[in-house]
Amino acid sequence: MIDDITAQLRAGRQVLEALERELAGRIASVAELLADSLAGGRKLLVMGNGGSAADAQHFAAEIVGRFKLERRGLPAVALTTDTSILTAIGNDYGFDAIFRRQVEALADEGDVVVGISTSGNSRNVQEALLLARERGCRTIGLLGRDGGSIRDVVDLDLTVPSADTPRIQEGHITIIHIVCDLVEKRLFP
Template identity: 60%
Template sequence: MQEYFQQLRDVIDRVGRDKSEEIWLSIEALCEALRDGGKILIMGNGGSAADAQHFAAELVGRFLMERKALPCIALTTDTSILTAVGNDYGFDEIFKRQVEALAEPRDVVIGISTSGRSNNVFHALTAANRIGCKTIGLLGRDGGSIASIVDLNLTIEEHHTPYIQTAHGAVLHLICDLLEKALFAPFDPSCPASPGKG
């Protein structure tokens, strides 16, 4: 048990040390989109689908701060769309069709994949790039095929899926926290995500 928690701490520490710049840049991209009237689209499969829905819930509802709702849609939740597109076009198209229907150039599209190789996430992010959206990959292992097609690559360089998923959850919570502060807290010139910084 202690070994498990120590290894998890090592992964989290590595993320904090190695991925802070990408996290700040992601927060700045999200702030810019939301200030410009854009929205966030987010997706993933399995546990990553749960993370996508959790993130959307924190933004549409609230994380820690009482503030207005923020526009974020998890593309994992509409069973009629998922089953219709999956049946008619195939599982690889379930997120792509939604991106094509909903995304606009000022939006940010986030794909979560612990392997970095989820075809349906890859195709959706490719479509988002064509539309002109900012794209973010919250990935695992070596980032896979998705790492090379996103504007911002947040890869957790770890092979143990539960550790990747726990780190993804921590990163998403951190983004929620700093996004709220950047958009709704008083200006803090020491914070890279403060209003006016991006």
């Protein structure tokens, strides 16, 4: 077990080192984009499936509640949380429409819409991001592996360079925490 634990911790460190080496500038760009949007009265919409749904909720909670600083709440919605909406849309329009329909209802020009997908190929996330772009939103993908098909439809992608889902998810939550920290520092100096 110790060897397995050591190997997993080593793999996690390697992903974090790759984020620092390959994505630091892009993470800063995402934080600036989100801070500018929130400062301009826009909101964050965020979505994903499974563990990425949990990350979407975590992201929205840090923005609405607080990350580290005592400050006013900022507008963010996780499109993964309302079971009545999700099941009604899924039943009436299909699973691929569960996020797209919410973007149709909630997204305004200038909002930031974030899709989280460890494979980069979640069709329901991609469909929502495509509509968000049509509506004049800025789009961001927190992705894994090679970025999948979503990489080509977002304004900014943060693709964690790993093929291991747990390591990708660890990268995503690290990125989310860094972005929240930078947004707070920029908006509430």
